[in-house]
Amino acid sequence: MVHHLVMLTSLLPGFRHVRTPFVVGTLCAFQVWMLFGGLIPDRSEAQGLMKRIYAIGDSFGRPAVTAFIAFALYLLGDMLKLSARNLAGRINRAKPSMRTALLTRDSYRELHLYAEGLRARAGDSFDLMVTMTALIREFPEVRMRLIANNLDVYSEQDRFDSEADFRINIAVYSVPLWVILAALWSPWFLFGLSTSMILYLNGFQALRAANGVIMQSLASGIVESHVHAEGGHHPHSHP
Template sequence: MLTSLLPGFRHVRTPFAVGALCAFQAWMLFGGWIPCKGEAQGLTKRMYVIGELLGRPIVTATIAFALYLLGDMLKLSARQVAGRINKAKPSMRTALLTRDSYRELHLYAESLRARAGDSFDLMTAMTALIREFPEVRMRLIANNLDVYSEQDRFDSEADFRVNLAAYSVTLWIILATLWSPWFLFGISASAILYLNGFRALRAANGVIMQSLVSGIVESHVYAEGGHHPHSHP
C-alpha cells in the first residue's frame, strides 16, 4: 500500500513545498499588515469567524490545499530549466548526462550511421535523441512500469531540489534584510541543492538511456534510421 502511495506523494510534495516557502516569505514581508482577531474588521473579521465555525482541522486542510495550488502555479520543471540553459548555451547539453550515459548515447547514435548514409550528422542525431527523452519516458509506462517508477523517482527528486534551491534564495535574502546579513551564507546551501537537483536529473536521464540500450523501449529516431535527426538542423 505504501509503495502505491509513494509516487503520488512525490508529485504532491514539490508544489506544497514551493507554496509553503512562498507563503512564509510573504508572511515575513507583509504579516505585520494582517490585524489580529480583536482588531479585525470587515472581510478579515469574517475570515476569523468562518475559521472558528469550521474548526482547526478543516482550516488546516484548506490552508494546505491553498498552498498546494499556489505551489503548483509557481513550481519549476528541472527539465525546462535545463532546456533553457541548453538554448542559451548548446555546448552545455551533455551536462544532462553522466559520462557513462553520454558514452552510451554516443555509441547508440553511432549505430544509426549504417541506416542514415553519408549525410549523417552524429551530433544532430544525439541532440534529437536527447530531445526524445520525455517521449521515451512516457512510453516506459506501457513497456516497463518498474523502470518508469525508478526514473520517475529521480525525476521527482530533481524537480523537488531545483525548486527548493530556486525559492530558498529569496528566503535567505529576506532573512538577511530583516535580521542579519549572515543569512546570505544560506545561498550556498541553495546552490548545493541546485547541483544535487541536476545530479538527480542526470540519473533520471541515465535510466532512460539504459532502457533504450537494453531494448526495453525503442527510440523513434532509431526506428526511422536516422532520418528524423535531419529535421532538427
C-alpha cells in the same frame, strides 16, 4: 505487515508529486508573511473581510482550516513550481554544447554509441551531433513510452525526476528567503545561499540520473527511439 508495505509503496509516487508544489507554496507564503505579516490584524482588531475569515475559522474548526490552508498552499505551489526537465530543455536549446551537463559521463558515452549505431543501421552518413541532440530532446517522449513498456523502469526514472524537481525548486525559491532573512535579521543568513546552490547542483545530479535511466532503456531496447536520421531513415531499437 506486507499489505501495509505494499500500500505504502503504491502511495509513494503520488506523494512525490504532491510534496514539491506544497513545499514551494509554503516557502512562498512564508516569505510573504515575513514581509507583510505585520499588516494582518489580530482577531480583536479585525474588521470587514478579515473579521469574516476569523469567523469562518471558528465555525469550521482548526482541522478544517488547516486542511484548507494546506490545499491553498498546494495550489499556489502548483502554479509557481518549476520543471527541472523543462529548465534543462531550455539550456539544451539555448546552448547545445551544455547537453553534456544533462548526462553523466557514462550516459553520454552510451548516447554516443547509440547514435553511432543508428548511423551504421542507416547505411548513410548523417550528422552525429545533430542526432545526439535530437535523442536528448526525445527523452520526455521516451519517458512516457516507459509506462507501457516497463512500469518498474518508469518508476525508477520517475523517482529521480521527482527528486530533481524537488531539489531545484527548493534551491530557487529559498534564494529570496535567505535575502529576506538577511535584510530583516542578520547578514549571516546570506550564507544560506550556499545551501541553495548545493541543492541546485544536487537537483541536476538527480536529473542526470533520470536521464541515465532513459538512455539505458534506449540502449537495452526496452523502448524504441523515433528519431529519424538524415536521409529519411528510421532508426530501430537495439536488440
